[in-house]
Amino acid sequence: MFLHLGGLMMIRTEELIAVENLENLTALDDWFEQQRRAAQQVVDISEGKPKSAIYTDQKVVLSAIASTTLKKRLNQSPRKQVF
Template identity: 40%
Template sequence: MFIHLGGEKMIRSSELIAIFDLSIEKTSKISKAFVASATKEHRIEVIGEEESKSLIVTLNKVYYSPISASTLGKRARYLLADQKI
């Protein structure tokens, strides 16, 4: 199954590690260090040209998405519930 992250970007649900509200980047020293490390390793991808609202961590990349973390979370929960059937 796939999760649409915004723009034309989709990822496999099996690659998803975490979905965060973008405010975590401003409030957590650990998240700042994580994003800095991912930037240094060229693993950051900004989706679209709209203002980013969420941070999505996958096995290989970190995405900035214009879709809110709550909306992406609902999509992920829907897919996970569908996989259990």
């Protein structure tokens, strides 16, 4: 199964590690610095307005779609439940 992250970006649900809410994050620059130190590839498809960060085993994707919406999409899959 695939999860649509916005734009033309989709990931396989098997690759998904976590979805993080960025809407209330006040120190987004600090978050970016942490990802850089962790040597994560950050892909920004949010057009500069990230609402969520999607972690996979290969990269972190910034999406303009809210984390709650992404979790609802995942829960529609009969194979994967996110709580």
